Amino acid sequence: MRNTRTMFPAAGLLAVAGLLLSGCAGAGGDSSDGSASTYNVYALLPQGTDQPYGTTYLPAMQAKADELGIKLTITNSKYDADTQASDCEVAVAAQPDLIILWPAVGDTVRPCLEAAKAAGIPVTATNSDVNPEDKSLIKGYSGPDTYGQGQASAEMMCDAAAGAPTNIIVINGLTGNSTAINRHDGFADYIAKSCTNITILAEQPGNWNKDDSQIAASEMLTSVGAENVQGIYAADDTMVAGAIDALKARGIDPSSLIITSIGNTKLGNPLVISGELYGTVFQSSSWDGENAVVLAYNVLTGKPVEENLFMPSVKVTKDNASDPSVAPEW
Amino acid sequence: MKLGTEQSGLLGRVRNLAARRTEGRGLILLALVIIVVAILEPTAFTAYSVTLGRVALIGLVALGLTAVILMGELDLSVASTLAVSGVIMASIPDLGLGIVVALAAGILIGIVNAVFVVYVGINSFIATLGMLFALRGLAFVISDEKPVRLSNIDAGIAFGAPLIGPVTPRVLIFIVAFIALQVFLTRVRAGREFYAVGGNRQAAFDAGIPVRRRIFTGFMISGFVAALAGVINTLERTAADPTAGSSVLLASFAAAIIGGVVLTGGRGSVVGTLIGALSLGILQVALTLSGVQTDIQDIFIGSILLIAVITDPTQLRAAAASVRSFFQRREKAQIPT
Numbered sequence: 123m124r125n126t127r128t129m130f131p132a133a134g135l136l137a138v139a140g141l142l143l144s145g146c147a148g149a150g151g152d153s154s155d156g157s158a159s160t161y162n163v164y165a166l167l168p169q170g171t172d173q174p175y176g177t178t179y180l181p182a183m184q185a186k187a188d189e190l191g192i193k194l195t196i197t198n199s200k201y202d203a204d205t206q207a208s209d210c211e212v213a214v215a216a217q218p219d220l221i222i223l224w225p226a227v228g229d230t231v232r233p234c235l236e237a238a239k240a241a242g243i244p245v246t247a248t249n250s251d252v253n254p255e256d257k258s259l260i261k262g263y264s265g266p267d268t269y270g271q272g273q274a275s276a277e278m279m280c281d282a283a284a285g286a287p288t289n290i291i292v293i294n295g296l297t298g299n300s301t302a303i304n305r306h307d308g309f310a311d312y313i314a315k316s317c318t319n320i321t322i323l324a325e326q327p328g329n330w331n332k333d334d335s336q337i338a339a340s341e342m343l344t345s346v347g348a349e350n351v352q353g354i355y356a357a358d359d360t361m362v363a364g365a366i367d368a369l370k371a372r373g374i375d376p377s378s379l380i381i382t383s384i385g386n387t388k389l390g391n392p393l394v395i396s397g398e399l400y401g402t403v404f405q406s407s408s409w410d411g412e413n414a415v416v417l418a419y420n421v422l423t424g425k426p427v428e429e430n431l432f433m434p435s436v437k438v439t440k441d442n443a444s445d446p447s448v449a450p451e452w
Numbered sequence: 453m454k455l456g457t458e459q460s461g462l463l464g465r466v467r468n469l470a471a472r473r474t475e476g477r478g479l480i481l482l483a484l485v486i487i488v489v490a491i492l493e494p495t496a497f498t499a500y501s502v503t504l505g506r507v508a509l510i511g512l513v514a515l516g517l518t519a520v521i522l523m524g525e526l527d528l529s530v531a532s533t534l535a536v537s538g539v540i541m542a543s544i545p546d547l548g549l550g551i552v553v554a555l556a557a558g559i560l561i562g563i564v565n566a567v568f569v570v571y572v573g574i575n576s577f578i579a580t581l582g583m584l585f586a587l588r589g590l591a592f593v594i595s596d597e598k599p600v601r602l603s604n605i606d607a608g609i610a611f612g613a614p615l616i617g618p619v620t621p622r623v624l625i626f627i628v629a630f631i632a633l634q635v636f637l638t639r640v641r642a643g644r645e646f647y648a649v650g651g652n653r654q655a656a657f658d659a660g661i662p663v664r665r666r667i668f669t670g671f672m673i674s675g676f677v678a679a680l681a682g683v684i685n686t687l688e689r690t691a692a693d694p695t696a697g698s699s700v701l702l703a704s705f706a707a708a709i710i711g712g713v714v715l716t717g718g719r720g721s722v723v724g725t726l727i728g729a730l731s732l733g734i735l736q737v738a739l740t741l742s743g744v745q746t747d748i749q750d751i752f753i754g755s756i757l758l759i760a761v762i763t764d765p766t767q768l769r770a771a772a773a774s775v776r777s778f779f780q781r782r783e784k785a786q787i788p789t
Binding site (some may be wrong): 170171172194195196197198199200201202203204205207209211212214215216227228229230232233237296298327346375386 | 494499501502505506509538592595597598599600605608609612645664685688689690691694695697698699700702736737740741743746747
């Protein structure tokens with residue numbers, strides 16, 4: 123008993139030492155070595171290597187930064203608005219040459235943008251744009267046209283429905299997230315205006331997560347009756363995979379429904395080829411990461427920049443899913 | 453030292469003080485953090501307005517939690533209270549009225565938590581865990597699952613501006629809350645009775661302390677302070693996010709534990725919580741300035757939390773006694789008979 127008492131603190135201290143050493147080993151993190159860096163740039167991101175998209179977004183971003191002589195300091199707020207606001211305060215205090223902002227929650231970034239403006243630090247947005255009323259506070263946006271992606275997904279569903287009455291369920295992204303809101307609005311607006319034969323029976327957030335999406339889809343199928351559902355829209359491929367699993371769990375063949383999503387990921391692309399997913403919209407994470415730095419560099423070097431540098435929203439169906447130009451990246 | 457005896461002399465007084473106080477480990481950790489940060493990332497101190505803001509962000513909710521933990525209870529609902537109070541406030545067009553209703557909602561949530569703990573007899577961990585989920589859902593329902601922007605965004609931006617030097621309203625409110633809670637817990641009889649309730653509830657009851665009333669007060673303080681943090685966050689961000697507070701709960705508990713507040717109740721102080729919040733805040737700002745990713749930051753913070761728990765004086769004394777007796781047994785075994 124006494125030996126156990128001695129061993130617990132000792133083992134604990136050893137474990138802590140190990141944790142700290144592993145922390146020190148990784149602490150070099152995502153800052154480039156800066157040996158040939160000309161510009162210091164803070165990238166305030168809501169995700170990093172903890173998400174599949176970030177895993178391929180970050181290397182492309184870092185590689186382009188190294189190529190252009192930009193020293194990047196990257197933060198990850200994990201979609202927490204308070205954490206990102208706090209990261210922004212730190213970034214402004216560090217007085218970098220520019221801040222690249224990927225808003226965790228678009229409605230909450232105005233104070234950050236105002237603080238950067240007051241400190242004379244230019245800001246560009248990546249991946250998720252700021253609200254229209256805040257556009258004057260940024261130098262430009264690069265990334266997907268998130269509203270257009272929702273619309274493109276709706277167009278595919280509308281084409282597949284071919285005017286037949288179609289009841290669908292909708293699985294949205296993380297509540298409050300700018301991308302989730304824009305994709306939803308793009309999809310819903312197009313359906314309401316141009317495809318009135320499609321009816322949304324129910325919608326729930328799937329939190330960009332396969333398991334959450336599977337549960338949400340399963341609940342909605344139960345509440346509205348699976349027999350009444352002819353289609354599913356999910357705001358990304360990870361969530362659509364969860365929805366397809368929910369259908370399979372009920373013995374329903376997914377290819378008998380019209381299912382669309384966004385991403386054309388390594389998870390979604392094979393589903394399109396197999397016919398379980400009717401169509402998805404290609405989003406290139408490497409294009410996104412790379413062009414965030416390109417836009418920043420253009421602003422820093424005084425080159426003219428467009429207000430929006432949109433990633434092309436390419437529709438991917440069974441016809442072109444195996445084309446190398448839309449090979450999935452994440 | 454025998455129970456009830458006090459050591460005289462300077463050394464004895466220092467020992468007595470060290471035995472009574474629980475902030476020692478927190479102070480040592482804070483000193484270590486300050487030294488390391490001063491050497492490796494001194495910008496964290498030159499950008500003191502940012503560091504102060506981070507300390508206030510972590511510390512405010514931790515102060516309210518301290519009141520509950522001192523009585524041996526937990527309040528896991530603080531993060532959801534923060535979110536729902538912010539959403540309530542932003543949903544009311546009149547800013548002043550919104551703040552009052554949001555703060556009242558915080559107190560009400562504290563009362564409901566206390567009812568479950570005191571009258572229904574549910575363990576506070578379970579009761580407040582249920583409240584955590586219920587309030588999160590309520591925040592989504594009220595906000596229609598979207599962030600709610602303030603009707604007066606300019607007022608929010610003005611609120612985030614410094615008043616004097618680096619002192620923003622958030623920092624000022626944190627300082628006022630700290631002083632108020634410190635005075636309450638050390639100078640007011642009802643506050644001092646929190647320690648008795650947490651130390652030995654039955655003895656406190658037998659001594660005529662209104663235990664139920666004190667638990668109600670503790671949860672009301674916790675709810676009010678969490679709602680206050682929600683109001684401040686909403687003003688500073690100019691919008692209420694129904695998903696807000698996800699990082700607050702763990703950081704607040706970490707600040708209290710690092711500061712020496714004992715989870716079983718009866719020991720600890722808001723000074724300790726302040727020390728814990730300072731350690732965490734300075735460390736987080738320094739790591740962010742150094743470009744260290746949040747995953748790695750979590751490793752550092754988790755390690756510090758573990759050190760704080762492992763180096764608990766009671767555990768260390770027990771370990772030292774075990775080591776002494778081990779060597780004494782070996783010495784005896786080596787003496788030839």
